[in-house]
Amino acid sequence: MKSKRKKWNRLVNNMSEKPMTIHEALRWASLFLEEHNREGKIAEILLQHHLGISRVQLLSNFRELVPVEKQTVFMENIKRHVETGIPVQHLTGKEAFYGREFTVNKHVLIPRQETEELIVNVLDEIKTLGPANTLVDLGTGSGIIATTLKLEKPELEVFAVDISEQALSVAKQNACTLGASIQFCKGSFLEPLIDRGQNVDIIVSNPPYIPFVDKPTLSDTVRNFDPELALFAEKNGLAAYYEIVEQSTQVLTTGGLIAFEIGYQQGEQVKTILTNTYPKSTVDIRKDINGKDRMVFARI
Known part of the structure; x- marks a missing residue:
């Protein structure tokens, strides 16, 4: 060396x-x-x-x-x-997402192209959802989901939650720079909204979903630089979905929407988590541009 x-x-x-x-x-x-x-x-x-x-x-x-x-x-x-293997985005301090430039650093997950597809699908769902007024982005990281959806749908009241103070700082900076009015909260997924008695019509999240056993298989660019908090989850990568769905019963309005980004092998498992809690819901597993299961949408 x-x-x-x-x-x-x-x-x-x-x-x-x-x-x-x-x-x-x-x-x-x-x-x-x-x-x-x-x-x-x-x-x-x-x-x-x-x-x-x-x-x-x-x-x-x-x-x-x-x-x-x-x-x-x-x-x-x-x-x-x-x-x-340091990501080029850490060297430049920025990354493009949905036609906009976002600040990124070691405290947040670098935006992925697949998440743009989640945005497109959420916007399509909003068109058919009826009067939806409030949306929350859970595990907001750099704030790309919350900021993009607020700018694309200014009429929405948008909340963004993260457990990391450093991540929230980056997300606030991006929202301010791009002119998105968002209410930021620190806590574990929906806990801050539950504490304040806040109901929402739409829950969106790209939570940590990689099983810890898969860590050695990741590229050094991801494994050594993206924050572990944003990558890995217990229960074979499903812990965040269990927690969010359980918490959602206390905040989601009737007829509301849950939209998840998932690992490509987790579609049926996440669908089961949702249907076990919401037996009458309509749950849809959707593929990304590469033909892999990448999103789960549930109409409650």
Whole structure:
């Protein structure tokens, strides 16, 4: 490891002395990433970030030189990602979700594309739900679900709950930056709403659902950097669903909606949890764009 680090430092020093064009920097970084089994597209994301330009500007200025100081930092970031697996979003401090840019850090789960599909389906359900006034996002993390749904449906009164004070801080920052009026609460899922006697029409959650036994199978980018609190759950990954559904009987209005993101093998189990508590409910397991079970919707 020490010899590798010395070799890398020599490489950085030598290359930093000779400014590269955008094209040369991208080509070098992409090849270096791929040689070490990392995604080559990360080079574009990082170089855009350090130069403060759009992808179109990046690709249309291939012959422009990268300032030496930015080139050095760019190369160091590539090194960190290759050596540790640190997510590119932790290096840039941001991630795009549903056409908007959100702040992210080590205290929150990095937004996944699959969760955009949950948003689309919730918005479709709201159209047929009738007069829905209140919605709560449980385990809000960076606040992507609560903020997006509030901005897409401004008429909703939106609550967002998380047990992590650090996560709530990130979520509040994102809501403020994007202009979403949301009521944030600290606690375990629906407990804060139960304590205040608050009823809601819609419960949405992308809770932790990975069984602890699956931890070794995750990529180092996820396993070592996403907060465990947002990833793993007891009862073979189902503990959060049990808790939320049990609590929901004290806050969900008649005719309300529960919308969950799930692990792709948990559809039938989560459906059973819901139907055991709400025998007359209509429960629907939905697939994502890759054809995997990814969401469960229950009309109560």
